[in-house]
Amino acid sequence: xxxxxxxxxxxxxxxxxxxNEGIERGQWPGEEDSPVxxxxxxxxxxxxxLIELSVHEYEEIRANPRRFVLLPGHEFADIETVIxxxxxxxxxxKRDEAxxxxxxxxxxx
Numbered sequence: 001x002x003x004x005x006x007x008x009x010x011x012x013x014x015x016x017x018x019x020n021e022g023i024e025r026g027q028w029p030g031e032e033d034s035p036v037x038x039x040x041x042x043x044x045x046x047x048x049x050l051i052e053l054s055v056h057e058y059e060e061i062r063a064n065p066r067r068f069v070l071l072p073g074h075e076f077a078d079i080e081t082v083i084x085x086x087x088x089x090x091x092x093x094k095r096d097e098a099x100x101x102x103x104x105x106x107x108x109x
Contacts, residue, residue, distance in 0.1 A: 003097045006079050009043035010094060010101035013068055016041045017105075020069075024055055032056050042074035049074075051089045065106035066094045 020038045037050035038058060049071055061067050067083070072090050075082055079098035084091040094102045 006097040007101050009076060009079055010098035011105065012043045012045065013041050013094075014102060014105035017062075017068065020058065024058060038069060040071045040074055041068040042070045043076055043079075044074060047074065053086075053089065061091055064093070065103045066099045068092050068094070068102075 016039050020041065023036060023038055032055040034054060035052040036055060036058070037052055040047050040049045040051055051069055051071060053069065058069065061069050068080070068091070070090050070092055071088075072085070075090065075092050079096065080092040080094050082090050083093050093099075
């Protein structure tokens, strides 16, 4: 995947991450351990699939701006590495230019 495509894919994923940040902010206090439907943060255009995890689980993943939550099979080996597999989802970490874009577009940083 070229650098241009890496940057575009990472920008798509960062946009979905912004949506998930809004989902997280919309939760009631005290519900941090309840399952929430977060959007798959993959680079596939048109993916609207949901992943159930708690706010605490999402926060653990988001502590690293290079990490994203995806459905199994939605990863792109050219730009990311699967670092963990959990029931119903995987955690990936961006590499190279995609990692730079993820950090640049981190709404927390």
